[in-house]
Amino acid sequence: MPLMKSWVDSANTDTTDFPLNNLPYGAFLTEEGEQHCGVAIGDMILDITALEADGVLAVPDEEEVFFFGDWTEFMALGAGVWEGFRTAVTELLSADYADPQGLTEYMVPQVGTQLVLPFAVSEYTDFYASLNHASNVGTMFRGPENALPPNWLSIPIGYNGRASSVQVSGTDVRRPWGQLKAPDQELPVFAPCKRFDIELEMGAIVGQPSEGPVTVGEADDMIFGYVLLNDWSARDIQAWEYQPLGPFQSKATATTISPWIVPKAALEPFRCDTPERQRPLLDHLKEPGPMLYDIALEVGMAPEGGEETVISQTNYNQMYYSAAQQLAHHTTSGCPMSVGDLLGSGTISGVEKHQRGALLEITWGGKDPITLDSGETRTFIEDGDTLTLRGGAVGDGYRVGFGSCTAKVLPALDDPYKR
């Protein structure tokens, strides 16, 4: 599929994240401070809440779906509504649309507009599903012969994360305190995290609920769209706490997502297969078709007041398990899934060093620092650093992107209990 032309000129390039082929869902604050739903097009936002209020655009048989400036209610209406709405917005923004002038009052520039979380995160689950990442981390922690846990090739390993930690791109992240114990210490101390890290991930948003187990194909149908996701990780807190029941406070400080939810429909041309299985999967996890996506990803790091250096470049097609497989596994026990559940893919790492999605891997546990373009070196994140994830699927003369998923790391509080 080639670039689809819009009457919004800035959408008709191969560099914008938001051509007519994309039309991702976000939320923003109006000049009056109201939260509205919006769709990104080029460097503008189409104000969906205002269009609905004025009767220009409506979901058939529904009222005030976008009134609260949140996409949750829309998601709950199901795939038929998603498709019809996308068709309607595509017509409004197409170069063929008869009356673009009549829509200018609904166009808001992206520059200078504050974006907010576009849906209510119901529950958040994070996975561990990149073979390269799991092998790297496993080698560091358990040695090369025990790198991959015995269950890894049979189960998309996941753990429940903390939904309340999810925030939108642009929100600062405060370096956490926690219990740390260095290998040469006998007892832990309570202190600011010294090994604060990113995890480059994609997030899949569940748009339809389930009650019993679902197949991989049914799971794929339940997914509404995708975001970029940075699962901030305190490695020193993690090392001391994670046995025997998994990561907890090391992952609870913040989880940053991109402001724009790219609809599954916009990613259709970029579907690809998961890699060849190293061990056959049980039937309930087999994919009926290609369920991964070819999405180029990168991470930029900028010191306070300095230029950004790209520290990682990889691709979502590196995952061993797709989001649909992860969601299917999530329901095997009968676990009920809800509209607004967010599934983190797990850190996405390629084979090469520059393709790794976490500083833990890139610097091999801090032993092999990286040098930024400014000449500064890094093992883990330092105060004032800004970390930015970007991603896009590249088509014929266009790119389907997510907007940047960015946050600055603020220093830890001197005393976290001082009010």
Place this chain on the structure above:
Amino acid sequence: MPLMKSWVDSANTDTTDFPLNNLPYGAFLTEEGEQHCGVAIGDMILDITALEADGVLAVPDEEEVFFFGDWTEFMALGAGVWEGFRTAVTELLSADYADPQGLTEYMVPQVGTQLVLPFAVSEYTDFYASLNHASNVGTMFRGPENALPPNWLSIPIGYNGRASSVQVSGTDVRRPWGQLKAPDQELPVFAPCKRFDIELEMGAIVGQPSEGPVTVGEADDMIFGYVLLNDWSARDIQAWEYQPLGPFQSKATATTISPWIVPKAALEPFRCDTPERQRPLLDHLKEPGPMLYDIALEVGMAPEGGEETVISQTNYNQMYYSAAQQLAHHTTSGCPMSVGDLLGSGTISGVEKHQRGALLEITWGGKDPITLDSGETRTFIEDGDTLTLRGGAVGDGYRVGFGSCTAKVLPALDDPYKR
């Protein structure tokens, strides 16, 4: 404090769970099928939603707090409102109340009334905080010398559970399917769980939100009340999945809570200290006063159509960490806590075999079956078994109880993917 007298006769005994000293919060369906908030008194329920609608009882400066038959909005109003409301209900139900006749239209018999979940569970966290339980399970899995993980005496170990799995007492539980791998098998199979188990726990309900880290004292102030909690556990699924990131599908089928939330105020007379520390705690986890409670607990098991046998008797005072300590730990990273968060205490086990809170421990991993009064034996739960938790704090001539936390286990589906 002695038994407080009510004009509801059935509340004036030392056997009811619901004397005037208690006044726990629940939700029920009216004859018209509406969900209402209620307070238990003796064998009756006081219909709070109807009282508010008729203007007999109100939260000052608030309207329709109980309109939806859910206590979440009330919790969010804070401790001052909790106290004032409890005082008002105590007056209405006291033996001294001037016009009991005027309240009879608001009294609903408990027998024959369907109770429902009394609040919206925001997120659910489960802990691992009984020293006896951790030692028993650790010994079984890792041998006696490695029974307790190195961090256990420093951190109230917890993991995020699945809020969508929480259901009210009386809701059946379907035996789950999952990936299982016996030690002598090379590869897993997808099959119904064979080692389905209970975990006897208390649940603490967070009634006030937090943003940064909170002290143990502040955490105690945030707790609204307590419930009984059964964290159903599929031991064979757990054994195969839980390394390296913790329990996931093994704990996601169902989590049953008692229908009544006992307010913290009703438990005040039963506060007690956590046991002596085996290793000094870091300052941020030290308790400023007694934050555990003396609550006698038991588990009953009844085979299909048969009599119940009590299979465990223990006490909440056996916990090494209090809910306030767990909540304080939960916030150390800056993790935001929300109104309606539910914290499971972790399995509560005493020292003796009959004081253990899970079949895994009682039958020592299935090696030492128990015999029920009917003569049948059990290692884990069999289809048709009904498991019931009960708990109460025993005062001077009265008991503050939770109502029973009960559910029947239904057989696994023949084919979980058949629609």
